[in-house]
Amino acid sequence: MSKKVRVRFAPSPTGPLHIGGVRTALFNYLFAKKHGGDFVLRIEDTDQNRYVEGAEDYIVESLNWCGISFDEGPNKNEKFGPYRQSERKDLYKQYADELIASGNAYYAFDTAEQLDAERKGHEEKGKTFIYNWHNRERGRLVNSLVLTEDETKAKIDAGEDFVIRFKSPQDETLHLTDIIRGNIKIDTNVLDDKVLFKSDGMPTYHLANIVDDHLMEITHVIRGEEWLPSLALHKLLYDAFGWEAPEFAHLPLILKPTGKGKLSKRDGDKMGFPVFPLEYTAPDGTVSRGYKEDSYFPEAVVNFLAFLGWNPGTEQEIFSLEQLVADFDLARVNKAGARFDPDKTKWFNHHYMQQQLDLDLAEQFKAIRPELSDIDVNYIALVVGLIKERATFVNDFWDLSHFFFTAPTAYDEKASKKALKEGTADVMTKVIELVNATDDFTVENLQTNIKGWITDNEIGFGKVMMPLRLALVGALQGPDVFDIMYMIGKTETVSRIEALIKQV
Numbered sequence: 001m002s003k004k005v006r007v008r009f010a011p012s013p014t015g016p017l018h019i020g021g022v023r024t025a026l027f028n029y030l031f032a033k034k035h036g037g038d039f040v041l042r043i044e045d046t047d048q049n050r051y052v053e054g055a056e057d058y059i060v061e062s063l064n065w066c067g068i069s070f071d072e073g074p075n076k077n078e079k080f081g082p083y084r085q086s087e088r089k090d091l092y093k094q095y096a097d098e099l100i101a102s103g104n105a106y107y108a109f110d111t112a113e114q115l116d117a118e119r120k121g122h123e124e125k126g127k128t129f130i131y132n133w134h135n136r137e138r139g140r141l142v143n144s145l146v147l148t149e150d151e152t153k154a155k156i157d158a159g160e161d162f163v164i165r166f167k168s169p170q171d172e173t174l175h176l177t178d179i180i181r182g183n184i185k186i187d188t189n190v191l192d193d194k195v196l197f198k199s200d201g202m203p204t205y206h207l208a209n210i211v212d213d214h215l216m217e218i219t220h221v222i223r224g225e226e227w228l229p230s231l232a233l234h235k236l237l238y239d240a241f242g243w244e245a246p247e248f249a250h251l252p253l254i255l256k257p258t259g260k261g262k263l264s265k266r267d268g269d270k271m272g273f274p275v276f277p278l279e280y281t282a283p284d285g286t287v288s289r290g291y292k293e294d295s296y297f298p299e300a301v302v303n304f305l306a307f308l309g310w311n312p313g314t315e316q317e318i319f320s321l322e323q324l325v326a327d328f329d330l331a332r333v334n335k336a337g338a339r340f341d342p343d344k345t346k347w348f349n350h351h352y353m354q355q356q357l358d359l360d361l362a363e364q365f366k367a368i369r370p371e372l373s374d375i376d377v378n379y380i381a382l383v384v385g386l387i388k389e390r391a392t393f394v395n396d397f398w399d400l401s402h403f404f405f406t407a408p409t410a411y412d413e414k415a416s417k418k419a420l421k422e423g424t425a426d427v428m429t430k431v432i433e434l435v436n437a438t439d440d441f442t443v444e445n446l447q448t449n450i451k452g453w454i455t456d457n458e459i460g461f462g463k464v465m466m467p468l469r470l471a472l473v474g475a476l477q478g479p480d481v482f483d484i485m486y487m488i489g490k491t492e493t494v495s496r497i498e499a500l501i502k503q504v
Helices: 019-034 055-066 085-102 112-124 149-157 205-215 225-241 265-271 298-306 321-327 342-355 358-368 377-390 394-404 413-419 424-437 443-456 461-473 481-488 490-503
Strands: 006-009 038-041 105-108 163-166 173-178 182-187 195-197 220-224 247-251
Touching: 006 019, 006 220, 019 038, 019 055, 019 220, 019 247, 019 298, 019 321, 038 055, 055 298, 085 105, 085 163, 085 195, 085 205, 085 225, 105 149, 163 225, 173 225, 173 247, 195 205, 205 225, 220 225, 225 247, 298 321, 298 342, 342 377, 358 377, 358 394, 377 394, 377 481, 394 481, 413 461, 424 443, 424 461, 424 490, 443 461, 443 481, 461 481, 461 490, 481 490
Parallel strands: 006 038, 220 247
Antiparallel strands: 105 163, 163 195, 173 182
């Protein structure tokens, strides 16, 4: 690639950043870093009616949490700034006027009522209304193609509302190229004359993003497949301005877990998984779950997102961000939609859980459980080391380890029936003797003394180990019994066995 690679992620601040948007940002980031290029964040806030306060901050925080921070953007290295389209609006009118002057665009004064009447008239005849070559100069529509120059100027001077529409060519075949989807042919007769500039003085997405991509020297536009129908217009706009178009790549949709339809927040609510990177509180107070708050690791989120639509062509599934940069290739992005698998996301998180330092996990665990506030974090870290293999999230730790911190107050009914037999009290009394006789209170010594006694007396292991576990845990679960005894100490071990004997 002769020119320096420059890509952009251009979300609208209309609410929380969907996980599909994060995937788009990630693929842009990976492509830029792979080729030594720049990753740009641009805020496309031309639709002021849908603007949501705080949404831009949420977008930035989400990207930073995922570790895919931008090189240029609002308040950061603004050499092509400003990076909010609302702060660039005076710029767009100039380019809209340039298209008018070159004959590639025109003023349209049609009211909403007039356009609605046209649509209804077409529907009555079983047709679909498209504002284009077919009807734009037939007199029913009010635009500068049918009005004289003086009439057009008079309407503008009188303050009549108008939009600026692109003049789509007639009877042409466009030959387009998409890195992922290959060659595409479009008959220009089916294109409508899109609005480029609105009556409120703001550009539409189509004009603003073309102008900004050109001025910011964007070389590759990597975006979701929902923008594929706009590719023809965008290429025509580049041609109309006489600019070199960037290369385009349209990413596949992220599909529902069923594989049918686009993944939505409703799917997450129904099936119990987040679809946003961070927790989000809407203006009406509604709270949406986030991957961060659900105890996902950002490395796991990035790893599973990379596999939604891309694969490395090998069996490898675990990739650090640096490995993804090295191996990423747009040629290996699929055309077909990528099915979202909640269980697979948990599988990734479980893997990254095992890579974390026990002390780091202990600090996270302590922060979310008030019961641990007075407990030494180093002790908690030892507990974490024993139970994290069975955990997927830090949120799972308490259920897996509460007995390391508090004695059982009740015993699982099913487990009690299985573990407590005639003679259990006598057996447990003997275990107390063995525990008290173990001066050097280590896992190895406890194991040697208790298992040795069981073997020497030819007692079934279950008759001893099941009630012992029940005494310590309150259920027949948890890590090795001798690890638990060592961790809680001799005094607490004896106290819990005595409590079970009283229960028997």
